[in-house]
Amino acid sequence: MSKLESVETLVIGSGPGGYVAALRSSQLGMKTAIVERGQLGGVCTHVGCIPSKALIAEAHRYEVLRQFNQADAAASFVNAQAFKQEIVNKQAGGVGFLMKTAGVNILKGEASLIDEHTAIIKQNGAEQTISFKNAVLATGSRPIELKAFPFGGRILSSTEALSLPEAPTSLVVIGGGYIGVELGQMYAKFGTKVTILEGGERVLPGFEADLVAPVVKQLKTDGVDIVTGATAEKVVQNVDTITLHYSKGQEQHHVAAEFVLVTVGRKPNTDGGLGLGRIGLPVTSKGLIETDEQCRTVIPHIFAIGDITAGPALAHKASYEAKIAAEAIAGQAAKVDYKAMPLVVFSEPELASVGLSETEAKEKALPIVIGKSSFTINGRALALRAAEGYIKIVAKQDSGIVLGAQIVGVEASTLISELALAIEMGATVEDLALTIHPHPTLGEVIMEAAENAVRKMDNTK
Numbered sequence: 001m002s003k004l005e006s007v008e009t010l011v012i013g014s015g016p017g018g019y020v021a022a023l024r025s026s027q028l029g030m031k032t033a034i035v036e037r038g039q040l041g042g043v044c045t046h047v048g049c050i051p052s053k054a055l056i057a058e059a060h061r062y063e064v065l066r067q068f069n070q071a072d073a074a075a076s077f078v079n080a081q082a083f084k085q086e087i088v089n090k091q092a093g094g095v096g097f098l099m100k101t102a103g104v105n106i107l108k109g110e111a112s113l114i115d116e117h118t119a120i121i122k123q124n125g126a127e128q129t130i131s132f133k134n135a136v137l138a139t140g141s142r143p144i145e146l147k148a149f150p151f152g153g154r155i156l157s158s159t160e161a162l163s164l165p166e167a168p169t170s171l172v173v174i175g176g177g178y179i180g181v182e183l184g185q186m187y188a189k190f191g192t193k194v195t196i197l198e199g200g201e202r203v204l205p206g207f208e209a210d211l212v213a214p215v216v217k218q219l220k221t222d223g224v225d226i227v228t229g230a231t232a233e234k235v236v237q238n239v240d241t242i243t244l245h246y247s248k249g250q251e252q253h254h255v256a257a258e259f260v261l262v263t264v265g266r267k268p269n270t271d272g273g274l275g276l277g278r279i280g281l282p283v284t285s286k287g288l289i290e291t292d293e294q295c296r297t298v299i300p301h302i303f304a305i306g307d308i309t310a311g312p313a314l315a316h317k318a319s320y321e322a323k324i325a326a327e328a329i330a331g332q333a334a335k336v337d338y339k340a341m342p343l344v345v346f347s348e349p350e351l352a353s354v355g356l357s358e359t360e361a362k363e364k365a366l367p368i369v370i371g372k373s374s375f376t377i378n379g380r381a382l383a384l385r386a387a388e389g390y391i392k393i394v395a396k397q398d399s400g401i402v403l404g405a406q407i408v409g410v411e412a413s414t415l416i417s418e419l420a421l422a423i424e425m426g427a428t429v430e431d432l433a434l435t436i437h438p439h440p441t442l443g444e445v446i447m448e449a450a451e452n453a454v455r456k457m458d459n460t461k
């Protein structure tokens with residue numbers, strides 16, 4: 001067992017939380033090491049954001065070719081998988097390059113905390129010890145496995161679903177959250193018969209019902225069957241299919257498919273050999289680590305960020321917290337403020353939300369004004385054959401200060417950043433309305449929604 005010299009910051013996990021924390025820590029002049037038991041880049045790079053968006057984009061390109069009668073489904077899917085792997089490798093290589101150029105020491109292996117200032121890193125039977133002044137825990141999450149549906153064979157988690165060598169003829173998705181909807185729709189576009197089973201009343205419950213409606217409409221157009229209020233009960237494996245039995249109210253149903261994909265949520269990696277119990281760091285009943293506004297745990301020199309902490313399990317949240325934690329370690333006064341944290345679903349049409357929704361504002365009985373405008377007459381959206389959807393801005397009734405915004409429509413994922421900036425800057429709907437937006441662009445819909453809010457405010461004066 002070799003004793004490695006000590007570091008100022010030890011980061012455990014190299015996902016979008018961990019690698020950004022290591023980079024920022026090193027930029028701030030601290031001697032930093034990062035430990036990774038798998039591949040550099042974490043879930044987001046290898047089995048999350050990047051591969052899913054690559055396959056979704058390829059599904060859209062395939063759909064266009066199909067519309068022009070130039071598509072071969074099987075070959076297109078094989079090409080899509082190859083393209084996905086190419087960009088995953090590029091991104092992962094980029095993380096390694098960033099770490100090396102920033103002078104971060106990369107340690108390969110599984111980290112276990114031995115005491116409050118020491119970790120052991122194990123790989124292939126070899127062990128090394130490292131002592132640290134501060135640690136950032138960024139161990140991320142893994143798919144939740146349901147007892148009745150253990151992963152393996154024809155039961156897939158999102159990880160396997162992103163790496164199927166060919167598009168299946170049929171797929172049942174258990175769980176209508178964003179991962180289930182994104183992957184289900186992607187496969188439907190490649191010709192797979194997809195059924196989504198959702199226990200609740202509707203898919204994508206994190207978004208307002210009227211916003212989700214255009215997505216449900218498109219899912220139906222893509223041939224996706226959505227069964228809500230359904231409880232998956234058991235599976236029966238057949239020779240080359242799998243039959244899923246579920247109940248809906250008092251009725252029993254079943255559906256057979258080539259594969260079942262389980263996307264019912266994610267579980268934080270705070271168990272196993274990490275050693276939180278050994279150092280007395282508690283976790284909640286959901287396995288999450290509680291932190292303060294600087295991402296500090298109850299042990300003041302140990303920080304936790306990303307999917308192992310409360311809040312939405314999203315890559316940009318992990319990276320945001322990473323910078324705060326590194327700056328706090330460096331003695332800066334940084335603290336988190338989640339007011340302008342965007343949420344995006346890469347469905348067709350895309351969904352995006354930031355800040356307060358109309359429903360939340362009404363629940364809080366806040367005096368608000370709503371500005372709305374649709375993509376239906378936007379020239380750019382029409383040219384893109386994607387004129388479905390609208391933008392809604394929630395602003396304070398008296399001052400017009402933007403509190404939140406929701407978008408359903410083409411490029412919602414890109415458009416939402418302007419509205420996040422507006423919230424971050426304390427901008428008003430008038431500021432947005434007075435900003436010259438180039439024509440013809442999708443961004444004009446933001447300007448028009450803001451103008452709509454300004455008119456309503458004028459009418460109430």
Ligand SMILES: Cc1cc2nc3c(=O)[nH]c(=O)nc-3n(C[C@H](O)[C@H](O)[C@H](O)COP(=O)(O)OP(=O)(O)OC[C@H]3O[C@@H](n4cnc5c(N)ncnc54)[C@H](O)[C@@H]3O)c2cc1C
Nearest residue numbers: 013015017037042043044048049111140306307313314315
């Ligand atoms: C299919 C899918 C699609 C997604 N799409 C999006 C999206 O479009 N946008 C978005 O914002 N988010 C998306 N996410 C969520 C996003 O991937 C996560 O929120 C993000 O990866 C969390 O980052 P993290 O740094 O907390 O942890 P992770 O990315 O989970 O990384 C943690 C790393 O720590 C390592 N590790 C764990 N324990 C140890 C240990 N003891 N020692 C050493 N290493 C360890 C793991 O191997 C892993 O590499 C998606 C997720 C999935 C599954």
